[in-house]
Every structure is written in C-alpha cells, then in structure tokens.
Amino acid sequence: MKYFTILTVLLTFVCSINAISFSLYAGQEGSPHAERCFIQQIGADILVAGTVAVTDGDHQKVSVEITDNVDGGSLYWKRLDIKDEVKFSFTTVKNEEIKICFRNVLDKGFVPSDQYYRNVFLSVETGPEAMDYSEIAKTEKLKPVEIELRKLEGIVEKIVEDMEKIKQKEIDLRNTNESTNERVHWFSLWSIAFLICLGLWQLYYLRKFFQTKKLI
Structure with missing residues (x-):
C-alpha cells in the first residue's frame, strides 16, 4: 500500500491533464460571439483523448469540432447538439497545433441574451495519459x-x-x-x-x- 501511494504521487506529479470549465453564451448561426476556441500544441502520432460535458439549456445547440490549426487542416472529431457528456479520442497526423472550437447556436425566433448559456467542461489527455489502462488490465489481468x-x-x-x-x-x-x-x-x-x-x-x-x- 505504501508503494502504491508513492506511485500515485509520482504519477500525479508527472502527468499533466488539461481541464477547463467555462460558460458558453448562445448566439445566432455564424455569430462569432457564440464560438469559443482553444489551441494546444501536440506532436505527430500522439494519442489524444478527452471528455466534453455540457449542462442543460433550452433552445440551444452546442457543437464541438477538433481540427488542425491550419487552413484546410484535418478534421479529427466533430459532434453536433451535445446533450450531456461525450468522449473522444484520435491520433494526430502532423506536428501542428490542435484547435478545439465550441459553438452554442440559439434556435430561430429567439433573441440572444444573458439567460441563454450553457456551462461546458473540457478535459484533454495526451500520450500515455490518454490510454485506456482499464482495458489493458482486463486483458492482461494486471x-x-x-x-x-x-x-x-x-x-x-x-x-x-x-x-x-x-x-x-x-x-x-x-x-x-x-x-x-x-x-x-x-x-x-x-x-x-x-x-x-x-x-x-x-x-x-x-x-x-x-x-x-x-x-x-
């Protein structure tokens, strides 16, 4: 148990898990105010996994898109109208910046205001941290x-x-x-x-x- 605790502390010190929580206000389709993007530098052939969680909100549709931060870059993952929590994983192709963009589009007939927003939680893991060790443990009985x-x-x-x-x-x-x-x-x-x-x-x-x- 002592060694397990030491290993846990070491892993906590070495691993870096990027997580962020923010409020995403809704806007009309194409409005820059309804979009929020994050950029992270990731090398080539790196496993990336993460979780996107969105709170409830009436008359709003939240979507997320992950691409290379270059013109005409690769589309790694996309999800429209996120309801609750979704997970994603992909392997990068090039040594480029990864761009994660969220959009919160308000239904037609509704005027954007401070009452229309949804809280978003994003967690991103890369490299060894992104691997699913639970499946490895089951397979190899670790x-x-x-x-x-x-x-x-x-x-x-x-x-x-x-x-x-x-x-x-x-x-x-x-x-x-x-x-x-x-x-x-x-x-x-x-x-x-x-x-x-x-x-x-x-x-x-x-x-x-x-x-x-x-x-x-």
Whole structure:
C-alpha cells in the first residue's frame, strides 16, 4: 500500500491533464460571439483523448469540432447538439497545433441574451495519459500496482522521447547557427577583399588622372 501511494504521487506529479470549465453564451448561426476556441500544441502520432460535458439549456445547440490549426487542416472529431457528456479520442497526423472550437447556436425566433448559456467542461489527455489502462488490465489481468507501473513506464518513455526531440532540435539549431556563422565569416572576408581591391583601383585611377593632367 505504501508503494502504491508513492506511485500515485509520482504519477500525479508527472502527468499533466488539461481541464477547463467555462460558460458558453448562445448566439445566432455564424455569430462569432457564440464560438469559443482553444489551441494546444501536440506532436505527430500522439494519442489524444478527452471528455466534453455540457449542462442543460433550452433552445440551444452546442457543437464541438477538433481540427488542425491550419487552413484546410484535418478534421479529427466533430459532434453536433451535445446533450450531456461525450468522449473522444484520435491520433494526430502532423506536428501542428490542435484547435478545439465550441459553438452554442440559439434556435430561430429567439433573441440572444444573458439567460441563454450553457456551462461546458473540457478535459484533454495526451500520450500515455490518454490510454485506456482499464482495458489493458482486463486483458492482461494486471494488479493495481502493476497498472500504475505500466502508466509510469509509458510516461517515462514519453519523457525520453520528448527529450530526444528537444536534443535533435538543439542539434539542428546549432548546425544552422554554425552554418550561418561560416557564411557570415566568408562574406566578411570577401567584403574586405573587395574593399581593398576597390581602394587600390581608386589609387591607380587617381594616379593616372593626375599624371595625365601633369599634376604629378
């Protein structure tokens, strides 16, 4: 039990679960006031899972759409007229920002006001945190401590993978910096050589000019 508690604390410290709750006011179709979006940077080939919960509200229809934050990006998940609580999961395709947009559209014939809104709860998990370990536990008949160890193993692997990506980015930036410095170095040398040649040519030209005018 002691080790289980320690593992739970470690997982709580390492895992990051993004959750937010907000009020979404209703508006007419196409109104920017009836929309609210969130953007999160997620790498490629990453499992994403989450939950969307919406409170009751008369004459309102809440929808959610998850896409890449680029023009003509991929549509990962979409749900119209959410009534209660829904879950979603998908795997990212590219290393792009993920855009989660909520819309609360008011039925025709009703005027938008402060009384028309619905509370929305959004929870997003990525990587190892998004995996359904309950199914894995049933299949492999794992004990609670073994499940926590499996979670911790996945998180550590994800951290190592992220560190490798950061290391590779650092190498790429260093190579780019060194290449830029080398180009600047050669450009400076060629500039100095050009200025020296230009100065010598000017001296030669001025000497010829004065000799022609018989000034020297």
